[in-house]
Each structure stands twice: as C-alpha cells, then as structure tokens.
Amino acid sequence: MERKIFLKNTLAALGLAAVAPLAVSSCGKDTDTTTSTTDGTTTDSTTTGSTTSSCTVTSTETAGPYPTKTPSSYVRSNIVDGQAGVPLTIKITIANTKNSCAALSGALVDIWHCTAVGYYSEYVVNPGGGYTSVDYTSSHFLRGRQTTDSSGLVTFTSIFPGWYSGRAPHIHVHVYNSSGTSLLITQIAFPTDVCNTVYTTASDYKAHGTQDTSNTSDMVFSDSLVNELATVTGSVSGGYTLTHTVYVAA
Amino acid sequence: MKIIRLIYRKLIDASSTKPWDQLLFEGSWYEYLLQAQTFNPEKKYNTFAELITHVPNADRLHFLVTPAITGYLKQLNGRVPDITNNIGKTFLPFKNFKFEIVNSDITDKNKHQVAVNFISEPLTWHDIIGNQLLVTLNNEPANGETLTEMFSIQPFLSIYSIQS
Numbered sequence: 001m002e003r004k005i006f007l008k009n010t011l012a013a014l015g016l017a018a019v020a021p022l023a024v025s026s027c028g029k030d031t032d033t034t035t036s037t038t039d040g041t042t043t044d045s046t047t048t049g050s051t052t053s054s055c056t057v058t059s060t061e062t063a064g065p066y067p068t069k070t071p072s073s074y075v076r077s078n079i080v081d082g083q084a085g086v087p088l089t090i091k092i093t094i095a096n097t098k099n100s101c102a103a104l105s106g107a108l109v110d111i112w113h114c115t116a117v118g119y120y121s122e123y124v125v126n127p128g129g130g131y132t133s134v135d136y137t138s139s140h141f142l143r144g145r146q147t148t149d150s151s152g153l154v155t156f157t158s159i160f161p162g163w164y165s166g167r168a169p170h171i172h173v174h175v176y177n178s179s180g181t182s183l184l185i186t187q188i189a190f191p192t193d194v195c196n197t198v199y200t201t202a203s204d205y206k207a208h209g210t211q212d213t214s215n216t217s218d219m220v221f222s223d224s225l226v227n228e229l230a231t232v233t234g235s236v237s238g239g240y241t242l243t244h245t246v247y248v249a250a
Numbered sequence: 251m252k253i254i255r256l257i258y259r260k261l262i263d264a265s266s267t268k269p270w271d272q273l274l275f276e277g278s279w280y281e282y283l284l285q286a287q288t289f290n291p292e293k294k295y296n297t298f299a300e301l302i303t304h305v306p307n308a309d310r311l312h313f314l315v316t317p318a319i320t321g322y323l324k325q326l327n328g329r330v331p332d333i334t335n336n337i338g339k340t341f342l343p344f345k346n347f348k349f350e351i352v353n354s355d356i357t358d359k360n361k362h363q364v365a366v367n368f369i370s371e372p373l374t375w376h377d378i379i380g381n382q383l384l385v386t387l388n389n390e391p392a393n394g395e396t397l398t399e400m401f402s403i404q405p406f407l408s409i410y411s412i413q414s
Contacts, residue, residue: 176287
C-alpha cells in the first residue's frame with residue numbers, strides 16, 4: 001500500500017519532467033530507437049532516474065527498410081540472366097497503321113523466347129501438382145519489357161534463341177499501348193540461313209542440331225512469313241543484330 | 251532432433267493497410283491486367299476463376315505476374331514479414347517463395363487478391379515449451395552456446411516440411 005502511494009505521488013510530481021524526455025526520444029533518430037530496443041534493460045532505465053516510471057518497452061523493432069515502389073522486374077533491356085548463347089541485339093520498331101505507319105512512342109513491348117536448347121523460363125510443376133517454390137533472387141530469364149522511344153524503337157540484349165520440336169525459331173512479342181491495353185500478340189521469325197549457321201557451328205547450339213520445322217511449314221509463320229520474318233545480320237563470333245518492324249492499329 | 255521448414259501464406263488484398271502490402275497489391279494488379287489479356291483476348295471472362303476453368307494454360311498467370319512482385323521480396327532482405335518470435339522481432343529467414351493469384355476480376359480491383367507463400371530456410375526443432383516452438387536457425391555456436399528462437403504457431407503459419 002505504501003509503495004503504491006509512493007509511486008503515485010512520484011508520478012504526479014514527475015509528470016512534467018517525465019514527459020520532456022519522452023518527447024525528445026520520440027523525435028530521435030531511428031538509431032536511437034534501435035539502441036533502446038536492443039540495449040533497453042531495466043538497469044538502463046533505472047539509471048536514467050526520473051524517466052523510470054514513464055518508460056515502456058519499445059514495441060517490437062524499427063520498421064523498415066521502408067518499402068519503395070519498384071517496377072516489375074520485366075522492365076529491363078538485358079534479358080540474358082546468365083543464359084549461354086550467341087549474343088543477339090533485338091531492335092523492334094512499333095509502327096501505327098492508324099497513323100500512316102508512323103512510329104508509335106510510349107508503347108509497352110514484352111518479348112520472350114527460349115534458351116539455346118529450347119526451354120522457356122517457367123514454374124516447375126511438382127509431381128503431386130502445384131508449383132515448386134523458387135528463390136526470390138532468381139529471375140524470369142529471356143523475358144523483358146521496354147517502352148518505345150520517340151522513334152517507336154525498343155532494344156533488348158539477349159541471346160540467339162534455340163528451337164524446340166514442332167516450331168520454327170521465334171521470338172514472342174506482345175505490344176500494349178501506354179495504358180496497358182493489348183494491341184497485338186505476334187511472333188518474329190528468323191532467316192533460315194542464319195539459323196543454320198548458328199545451330200551447326202556455335203558451341204551452345206551444336207549438340208541440339210538444326211531446327212526440325214522450317215518457317216514455311218511452321219503453323220504460325222506459314223501464312224504470314226512475309227510480315228513476320230526479321231532481318232538478322234552479324235556472325236557467331238561477333239554476335240547478331242535483329243531488326244524488325246511490328247505494325248499495330250493503335 | 252528434426253529439421254523443419256515453415257511456410258507462411260501471406261494474403262494481400264484491397265483491404266491490406268501496410269505500405270509494403272499495398273505496393274505489392276498495386277504492382278500485381280497492374281501486371282495481372284497486362285498478362286491476363288494474353289489468355290482473354292476477347293474479354294469473354296471477367297474473373298481469374300473463369301480463366302483458369304476455361305482457358306488452357308491460364309494457370310501460367312501465377313508465374314507471369316510474379317516479376318511484378320519480386321522487387322518487393324528483395325526489399326525484405328531475406329526475412330519473412332509479420333512472423334515474430336516471442337520477443338516481438340521478425341526472425342525467420344527465407345529464400346524460397348511461391349506467388350499465387352487467389353482471385354481477381356478485370357472489372358473490379360477490389361476483388362484482386364494474391365498470396366505470397368514464404369518458405370523458410372531449415373530450422374532445427376528442439377522442443378515445445380508451453381505453446382512455443384524452440385528452434386535454432388542454422389547458426390554456428392559462439393562461445394559454446396547456440397542462440398535459439400521461440401515462437402508460436404499463428405494463423406497462416408505452418409510446418410512446410412520435416413526431415414529427421
């Protein structure tokens with residue numbers, strides 16, 4: 001009983017004094033808060049004298065790191081992510097058929113293609129169903145997004161795609177307008193002579209050999225090759241550059 | 251002694267209030283709107299459930315939307331959010347995760363709901379004290395003692411795997 005009264009009186013007497021240190025500490029830097037969290041023991045509080053009775057244990061720990069708005073990790077020009085292959089620079093121009101084929105600026109361009117041996121980045125499905133978890137530092141290799149500049153151009157750094165059974169070599173393209181509305185999903189085909197050179201001489205491709213499906217027999221390109229065939233120049237040793245124009249109605 | 255890994259399924263929707271949750275919500279919603287168009291060119295379906303039911307390969311959307319949120323996972327510095335030990339600190343290390351779209355509707359942002367499944371790094375389980383699990387992270391003993399963690403199993407936290 002005596003102790004209670006003593007505490008009560010002390011609190012009242014120290015009312016003002018106790019508020020002041022609190023105000024100071026609440027304005028303090030984050031590091032102050034952290035220190036009191038890790039080192040804040042009863043002993044420390046007692047030695048500070050008058051503040052003892054007003055102290056409470058600091059709740060949990062300092063918030064942070066403070067989240068910042070982060071763009072989708074698709075947004076990058078270099079999409080190689082450690083995949084082996086012959087360097088390929090991909091230059092795609094987006095033109096607008098509703099504006100006399102003028103360049104379309106501000107369009108989002110997604111591309112994706114397979115590795116030198118014909119695989120896409122994707123989730124692995126468990127034998128029992130459901131997806132296998134992935135490391136948060138791993139990436140969606142050979143997939144990327146860029147926004148067209150005033151010339152309607154996007155540029156990606158990648159590798160020459162390989163091929164997989166039943167399809168001619170290709171790059172997928174999805175074009176959106178600046179507000180994200182889909183304008184076109186299409187694919188880009190490769191000249192056969194260049195493919196033959198890469199697939200028979202470049203070390204990452206040789207074992208897989210030449211493609212089993214030609215552009216003319218491909219189910220996607222057979223009726224539209226003239227629109228979808230890219231220009232590809234360069235060499236296995238120096239890398240290749242692909243240029244292509246995609247026409248959209250925007 | 252058993253080695254366990256925990257799983258924490260963090261649900262995020264329009265009612266989430268923490269800044270990190272809201273950023274992840276916005277990012278995944280925008281990316282979902284982009285990517286869903288691939289599977290829904292004629293806008294025949296509004297909901298994710300309809301897409302999954304009617305469109306082959308629409309379940310790839312889980313994977314395709316993931317890059318929208320990996321930047322936010324990196325901001326966590328390898329520590330599972332929300333799950334605190336008995337002294338009130340986050341402690342659970344993770345590297346692996348599975349992102350999932352739970353529900354969505356291209357006509358109603360309020361119906362967008364996603365989940366991040368955080369899968370912890372292996373922990374050594376020593377005992378149960380009261381309602382608390384006593385574990386050690388795979389840390390090296392220092393000065394002859396190994397530091398421990400105590401925490402309680404809470405909603406949406408479960409044991410993912412066990413190894414004797």
